[in-house]
Amino acid sequence: xxxxxxxxxxxxxxxxxxxxxxxxxxxxxxxxxxxxxxxxxxxxxxxxxxxxxxxxxxxxxxxxxxxxxxxxxxxxxxxxxxxxxxxxxxxxxxxxxxxxxxxxxxxxxxxxxxxxxxxxxxxxxxxxxxxxxxxxxxxxxxxxxxxxxxxxxxxxxxxxxxxxxxxxxxxxxxxxxxxxxxxxxxxxxxxxxxxxxxxxxxxxxxxxxxxxxxxxxxxxxxxxxxxxxxxxxxxxxxxxxxxxxxxxxxxxxxxxxxxxxxxxxxxxxxxxxxxxxxxxxxxxxxxxxxxxxxxxxxxxxxxxxxxxxxxxxxxxxxxxxxxxxxxxxxxxxxxxxxxxxxxxxxxxxxxxxxxxxxxxxxxxxxxxxxxxxxxxxxxxxxxxxxxxxxxxxxxxxxxxxxxxxxxxxxxxxxxxxxxxxxxxxxxxxxxxxxxxxxxxxxxxxxxxxxxxxxxxxxxxxxxxxxxxxxxxxxxxxxxxxxxxxxxxxxxxxxxxxxxxxxxxxxxxxxxxxxxxxxxxxxxxxxxxxxxxxxxxxxxxxxxxxxxxxxxxxxxxxxxxxxxxxxxxxxxxxxxxxxxxxxxxxxxxxxxxxxxxxxxxxxxxxxxxxxxxxxxxxxxxxxxxxxxxxxxxxxxxxxxxxxxxxxxxxxxxxxxxxxxxxxxxxxxxxxxxxxxxxxxxxxxxxxxxxxxxxxxxxxxxxxxxxxxxxxxxxxxxxxxxxxxxxxxxxxxxxxxxxxxxxxxxxxxxxxxxxxxxxxxxxxxxxxxxxxxxxxxxxxxxxxxxxxxxxxxxxxx
DNA sequence: CATTAGAATAACACC
DNA sequence: TATTCTAATG
Numbered sequence: 001x002x003x004x005x006x007x008x009x010x011x012x013x014x015x016x017x018x019x020x021x022x023x024x025x026x027x028x029x030x031x032x033x034x035x036x037x038x039x040x041x042x043x044x045x046x047x048x049x050x051x052x053x054x055x056x057x058x059x060x061x062x063x064x065x066x067x068x069x070x071x072x073x074x075x076x077x078x079x080x081x082x083x084x085x086x087x088x089x090x091x092x093x094x095x096x097x098x099x100x101x102x103x104x105x106x107x108x109x110x111x112x113x114x115x116x117x118x119x120x121x122x123x124x125x126x127x128x129x130x131x132x133x134x135x136x137x138x139x140x141x142x143x144x145x146x147x148x149x150x151x152x153x154x155x156x157x158x159x160x161x162x163x164x165x166x167x168x169x170x171x172x173x174x175x176x177x178x179x180x181x182x183x184x185x186x187x188x189x190x191x192x193x194x195x196x197x198x199x200x201x202x203x204x205x206x207x208x209x210x211x212x213x214x215x216x217x218x219x220x221x222x223x224x225x226x227x228x229x230x231x232x233x234x235x236x237x238x239x240x241x242x243x244x245x246x247x248x249x250x251x252x253x254x255x256x257x258x259x260x261x262x263x264x265x266x267x268x269x270x271x272x273x274x275x276x277x278x279x280x281x282x283x284x285x286x287x288x289x290x291x292x293x294x295x296x297x298x299x300x301x302x303x304x305x306x307x308x309x310x311x312x313x314x315x316x317x318x319x320x321x322x323x324x325x326x327x328x329x330x331x332x333x334x335x336x337x338x339x340x341x342x343x344x345x346x347x348x349x350x351x352x353x354x355x356x357x358x359x360x361x362x363x364x365x366x367x368x369x370x371x372x373x374x375x376x377x378x379x380x381x382x383x384x385x386x387x388x389x390x391x392x393x394x395x396x397x398x399x400x401x402x403x404x405x406x407x408x409x410x411x412x413x414x415x416x417x418x419x420x421x422x423x424x425x426x427x428x429x430x431x432x433x434x435x436x437x438x439x440x441x442x443x444x445x446x447x448x449x450x451x452x453x454x455x456x457x458x459x460x461x462x463x464x465x466x467x468x469x470x471x472x473x474x475x476x477x478x479x480x481x482x483x484x485x486x487x488x489x490x491x492x493x494x495x496x497x498x499x500x501x502x503x504x505x506x507x508x509x510x511x512x513x514x515x516x517x518x519x520x521x522x523x524x525x526x527x528x529x530x531x532x533x534x535x536x537x538x539x540x541x542x543x544x545x546x547x548x549x550x551x552x553x554x555x556x557x558x559x560x561x562x563x564x565x566x567x568x569x570x571x572x573x574x575x576x577x578x579x580x581x582x583x584x585x586x587x588x589x590x591x592x593x594x595x596x597x598x599x600x601x602x603x604x605x606x607x608x609x610x611x612x613x614x615x616x617x618x619x620x621x622x623x624x625x626x627x628x629x630x631x632x633x634x635x636x637x638x639x640x641x642x643x644x645x646x647x648x649x650x651x652x653x654x655x656x657x658x659x660x661x662x663x664x665x666x667x668x669x670x671x672x673x674x675x676x677x678x679x680x681x682x683x684x685x686x687x688x689x690x691x692x693x694x695x696x697x698x699x700x701x702x703x704x705x706x707x708x709x710x711x712x713x714x715x716x717x718x719x720x721x722x723x724x725x726x727x728x729x730x731x732x733x734x735x736x737x738x739x740x741x742x743x744x745x746x747x748x749x750x751x752x753x754x755x756x757x758x759x760x761x762x763x764x765x766x767x768x769x770x771x772x773x774x775x776x777x778x779x780x781x782x783x784x785x786x787x788x789x790x791x792x793x794x795x
Numbered sequence: 796c797a798t799t800a801g802a803a804t805a806a807c808a809c810c
Numbered sequence: 811t812a813t814t815c816t817a818a819t820g
Contacts, residue, residue, distance in 0.1 A: 494796095
């Protein structure tokens with residue numbers, strides 16, 4: 001019942017009058033003057049132009065904070081109100097479920113009615129699933145195919161690799177997964193992979209890709225990349241099917257167009273090529289998904305793809321203060337090959353972007369924690385900021401830990417967005433595997449995951465036997481197991497338990513087919529399988545939490561009609577919004593922050609190697625660096641009123657201490673828009689958790705003569721002396737330089753972090769020190785002092 | 796088969 | 811450091 005039949009009816013009924021572009025029009029009972037419609041209120045001229053250019057290709061270049069969603073939703077309202085399209089004739093694609101949800105809500109609000117009838121508003125993936133279920137047989141699948149997540153994908157690949165007799169050690173499955181994802185992102189089926197790339201993965205990349213695809217098909221499964229790929233293949237090979245969709249989906253809107261990859265581009269172009277009513281919204285400066293196959297080229301090339309396209313630029317920013325905008329512009333200006341936009345604002349007030357250095361990551365977290373509390377309370381009589389209005393945006397998710405630790409100890413409420421997700425947790429995935437088996441007993445991957453969880457005495461050997469039996473008979477693992485049991489071919493111990501397991505699955509499957517109450521069924525499954533009992537018996541500290549999660553899972557089921565519906569939801573909706581009450585600071589990655597805004601934003605970890613990430617630069621060179629820079633731009637432009645950038649000179653990495661230089665992006669911040677808060681340490685004095693609150697940053701900031709402070713100069717000098725890309729030691733929190741006298745072997749020394757130690761060797765400016773507590777370390781000489789001067793260390 | 800200690804290794808961002 | 815993998819032991 002996916003709306004296709006109604007659709008035909010609608011198609012016949014919807015005879016929208018053609019109208020001149022840009023003019024207010026009268027249409028089928030719509031309001032007489034659309035330009036006076038409430039959804040047009042408060043649109044600036046550029047936005048209005050974007051809303052009114054309904055027919056033909058439109059490219060909306062929308063800078064950060066320029067009201068793009070407003071324009072987009074108004075455009076949808078306009079399409080509906082003018083009678084150009086019915087709700088189910090508009091295809092509106094976003095990248096995240098959150099964005100789709102928000103758009104739905106806003107359109108509903110604009111029109112004063114629900115838009116439940118907009119079935120084609122969603123992510124590329126969710127819309128693709130809808131299409132693919134309808135035409136699965138065209139690519140050799142059944143319409144109830146399962147969608148594998150990354151984990152399943154990897155396990156399947158390992159099997160394929162093993163079957164090809166390749167040493168997975170030398171040729172990791174991850175590498176192959178990356179290759180295959182890359183090909184799928186470019187809509188390349190195995191036969192189409194360019195021969196130049198066939199040498200990948202020990203010359204067997206394409207061969208294994210083909211084997212993997214065959215395996216997926218036999219499992220009646222797809223991975224994420226397939227969802228799009230299959231649809232593109234169907235469109236390309238079945239013009240009749242494509243034609244249907246072209247007729248049905250009269251208007252196309254695409255959000256975040258700069259993030260589309262080749263497959264998505266083809267997907268869109270195929271759908272749009274007939275009527276060319278496509279409106280793409282994007283910002284080349286916010287293209288941050290190159291690693292996922294996004295092609296900035298798509299947006300740069302739009303006018304060539306759609307000749308005669310109308311290009312609208314949204315440049316008036318409604319979000320940030322001038323200083324914040326200027327700082328962001330200064331950074332992004334270093335990128336080449338931009339379409340170019342100049343953001344401006346009518347706003348004149350506002351604080352400069354704040355910059356502060358710290359000795360190490362812990363101190364950075366401590367400082368930000370205090371600063372959050374200060375802001376919450378309200379600085380100098382200013383009004384306080386709610387925790388909900390503050391965010392900490394990090395480059396990589398592992399950076400979040402330091403903040404979580406700190407916030408937990410000071411009891412500061414926080415929420416992590418996009419961290420280790422609920423549905424990726426071990427116990428949830430196990431439970432889901434049970435549900436999957438209940439829904440489709442032939443789901444071999446699910447079978448493998450839980451046959452021996454909890455332990456049923458079915459180890460590698462027993463499982464191999466089952467595999468053999470299944471493969472030999474060309475049946476699923478469950479059937480294979482059944483055969484073995486009936487033959488009595490399985491050894492004594494596990495046999496009874498396997499029998500119980502197989503019977504259990506049969507029973508649960510029966511219940512699913514009988515459409516039994518699925519919430520109850522889920523509980524029953526977890527009980528009968530012994531899964532709950534397993535965690536109850538587990539005495540590790542995390543067991544109670546896991547049981548709690550299982551309860552939550554069952555509760556989440558209530559919102560769905562059945563298990564199938566739930567499973568699909570989980571496969572596609574990986575963002576879990578836990579809307580707990582109470583104000584909280586948000587912690588998230590820069591990527592996750594795209595599209596969001598906060599009055600106060602903290603951007604920690606601006607160190608070379610971390611941000612920009614060394615890996616990005618190593619693998620992608622200048623291209624990678626530019627993408628990192630766009631990420632910096634995204635970060636800064638999330639801030640409405642206050643943006644605080646910070647870096648730490650030392651950080652633990654894999655338990656090893658490492659020092660780093662402030663990010664090169666810091667040098668790119670235009671100095672007249674930055675307040676340098678004195679790097680701690682440069683003026684000595686106890687700075688840290690125990691420091692009196694009166695001595696916090698605010699007061700210091702007043703004195704800091706911005707870029708003329710000795711600290712800043714030294715930062716610059718150090719920066720200039722060193723080559724780029726080298727591992728560099730800190731140029732920020734420099735300890736008393738005079739303390740760096742010449743050391744000799746055997747000297748006793750002191751280091752703030754490691755304590756006392758003995759010099760074992762000397763190498764240029766580095767010392768090999770055997771620390772009493774921390775063990776052997778290589779240390780830059782500047783960071784240690786003679787042991788008898790330990791008291792002089794200002795930290 | 797399960798358990799466990801010790802070693803290896805890891806970490807960038809997501810639908 | 812923290813998790814995961816391997817090999818050796820029970």
